[in-house]
Amino acid sequence: MRGLVKTARGEGNLELQDLEEPRPKPNEVLIEVKAAGICGSDIHIKHDQSFYTPPVVLGHEYSGVVVEIGQDVQSVAVGDRIVSPATAYCGQCYHCKTGCVNRCTCPDKRILGVSLADGAFAKFMTVPEFIIHKVPESLSFEEAALAEPTACVVHSLAESTPITPGDVVVVQGPGTMGLLATQVAKTMGAGSVIVTGITSDRWRLDIAEMIGADLTIDVQKEEADEVVKSHSDGLGADVVIEASGAGPARSQALEFVKSTGHISLLGVQGKPTEINLDYMIEKELTMVGTWGTLPSSWVTTLRMMASGQIDVKPLITHKIPLIDWERGFELMESQKAIKVLFTNLA
Ligand SMILES: [Zn+2]
Ligand SMILES: [Zn+2]
Incomplete structure (x- = not known):
C-alpha cells in the first residue's frame, strides 16, 4: 500500500x-x-x-x-x-x-x-x-x-464553556473549528452567534451564515467592537470563542466580551501573544483553554x-x-x- x-x-x-x-x-x-x-x-x-x-x-x-x-x-x-x-x-x-x-x-x-x-x-x-x-x-x-x-470543539464548548440560553456568543475565525463552534454554540442555546473574520475570509463567513451564524463581521472593514456592542444592548458578548489562533484576535476577544463574561481559547498561535490581562481583573472575566x-x-x-x-x-x-x-x-x-x-x- x-x-x-x-x-x-x-x-x-x-x-x-x-x-x-x-x-x-x-x-x-x-x-x-x-x-x-x-x-x-x-x-x-x-x-x-x-x-x-x-x-x-x-x-x-x-x-x-x-x-x-x-x-x-x-x-x-x-x-x-x-x-x-x-x-x-x-x-x-x-x-x-x-x-x-x-x-x-x-x-x-x-x-x-x-x-x-x-x-x-x-x-x-x-x-x-x-x-x-x-x-x-x-x-x-x-x-x-x-x-x-x-x-x-465539543470538548471546548459543551464540556468547558458556560453558554446559557439566549447568550450572545462571538466566534472568532471562520475555519473548521470556528464553523463547528458556531453550530455547537447554537445547539447549547446561544440566542445569537456572531462570527468574525478578516477580508480574505469573506467566502468562509458566507458559509458561517449558511450554517447558522446570525451575523458576520469583517474585522478589517468594520468597527467590530461597536457592532458586537450594538448587538448586545451595549454590553458586549456573554461568551467569546477564539478559534483563529491569531494574536490580534486574542486581544480583540478581551474587548468583545462583556464584564463578567467568558473567553474560551481554541486556536493555537504557536508563539507568544502580547495582550492586556488587566481586562481579566477590571472586567472580572473567566478564560479557559482546552486541548484535545x-x-x-x-x-x-x-x-x-x-x-x-x-x-x-x-x-x-x-x-x-x-x-x-x-x-x-x-x-x-x-x-x-x-x-x-x-x-x-x-
Ligand atoms: Zn486534527
Ligand atoms: Zn496516561
Missing part, C-alpha cells in the same frame, strides 16, 4: 511511499481508511513546527471500516464502521487516573499519525480497540472523518452529528485522492479550502 510519510525532521520531507500493510496486535484492529482529513497540525508537521516522531505516516482525522481484529478484541467486529481519537492514552499516569486522559503524560504514548504510530494517510492502519467509537448509521464515512475536530478530547466528547459529538445538530457537510470543500496529496496540502495552506478530505486512499 501507499502511505504519506514524514520521513525525517526538517522542512518538507513528505513522501508518498510504498509500505508494507500493517498487522494488528492482539488488542488492535486493522482499519481500511475510507476518508481522512488534512488538519492544521499536519501542516505544522510538514513545516517541522510541532512534535512528531519520524518516520511516520501522517493523518489523524479519519473514518474507516474494520477488516481484521486482533485475537483479544471483543467490542469491535469485522465490518464495523469506526472513528477514534488520535491518542492512545496510557490509563496509568496521574492524569489518566484522574479522568483527564487528554492530558496523558506517558512518554511512550502513541498518537496516530504523529508519534510512535502510523496514521490514516494510507489504505490501512492499525488502531487499539479501547479508543474506538462506532459511527452512527446515518453518517457517511466522509462526515465521520470530521468527528475528530468536532470532538475537540475526552472519551465523553466523542459520545456527545457522534450523537450531535447523528441528530443533525451538527452538520459537517458544508465544511468539506474538497475531496481528492491521496495520490494528489500535494494539491491537498496546497489548498489548505493557501486557505482556499476549509476541509480537504482524501477519499481514495488506494
Whole structure:
C-alpha cells in the first residue's frame, strides 16, 4: 500500500511511499481508511513546527471500516464502521487516573499519525480497540472523518464553556473549528452567534451564515467592537470563542466580551501573544483553554452529528485522492479550502 510519510525532521520531507500493510496486535484492529482529513497540525508537521516522531505516516482525522481484529478484541467486529481519537492514552499516569486522559503524560504514548504510530494517510492502519467509537448509521464515512475536530470543539464548548440560553456568543475565525463552534454554540442555546473574520475570509463567513451564524463581521472593514456592542444592548458578548489562533484576535476577544463574561481559547498561535490581562481583573472575566478530547466528547459529538445538530457537510470543500496529496496540502495552506478530505486512499 501507499502511505504519506514524514520521513525525517526538517522542512518538507513528505513522501508518498510504498509500505508494507500493517498487522494488528492482539488488542488492535486493522482499519481500511475510507476518508481522512488534512488538519492544521499536519501542516505544522510538514513545516517541522510541532512534535512528531519520524518516520511516520501522517493523518489523524479519519473514518474507516474494520477488516481484521486482533485475537483479544471483543467490542469491535469485522465490518464495523469506526472513528477514534488520535491518542492512545496510557490509563496509568496521574492524569489518566484522574479522568483527564487528554492530558496523558506517558512518554511512550502513541498518537496516530504523529508519534510512535502510523496514521490514516494510507489504505490501512492499525488502531487499539479501547479508543474506538462506532459511527452512527446515518453518517457517511466522509462526515465521520470530521468527528475528530468536532470532538475537540465539543470538548471546548459543551464540556468547558458556560453558554446559557439566549447568550450572545462571538466566534472568532471562520475555519473548521470556528464553523463547528458556531453550530455547537447554537445547539447549547446561544440566542445569537456572531462570527468574525478578516477580508480574505469573506467566502468562509458566507458559509458561517449558511450554517447558522446570525451575523458576520469583517474585522478589517468594520468597527467590530461597536457592532458586537450594538448587538448586545451595549454590553458586549456573554461568551467569546477564539478559534483563529491569531494574536490580534486574542486581544480583540478581551474587548468583545462583556464584564463578567467568558473567553474560551481554541486556536493555537504557536508563539507568544502580547495582550492586556488587566481586562481579566477590571472586567472580572473567566478564560479557559482546552486541548484535545475526552472519551465523553466523542459520545456527545457522534450523537450531535447523528441528530443533525451538527452538520459537517458544508465544511468539506474538497475531496481528492491521496495520490494528489500535494494539491491537498496546497489548498489548505493557501486557505482556499476549509476541509480537504482524501477519499481514495488506494
Ligand atoms: Zn486534527
Ligand atoms: Zn496516561
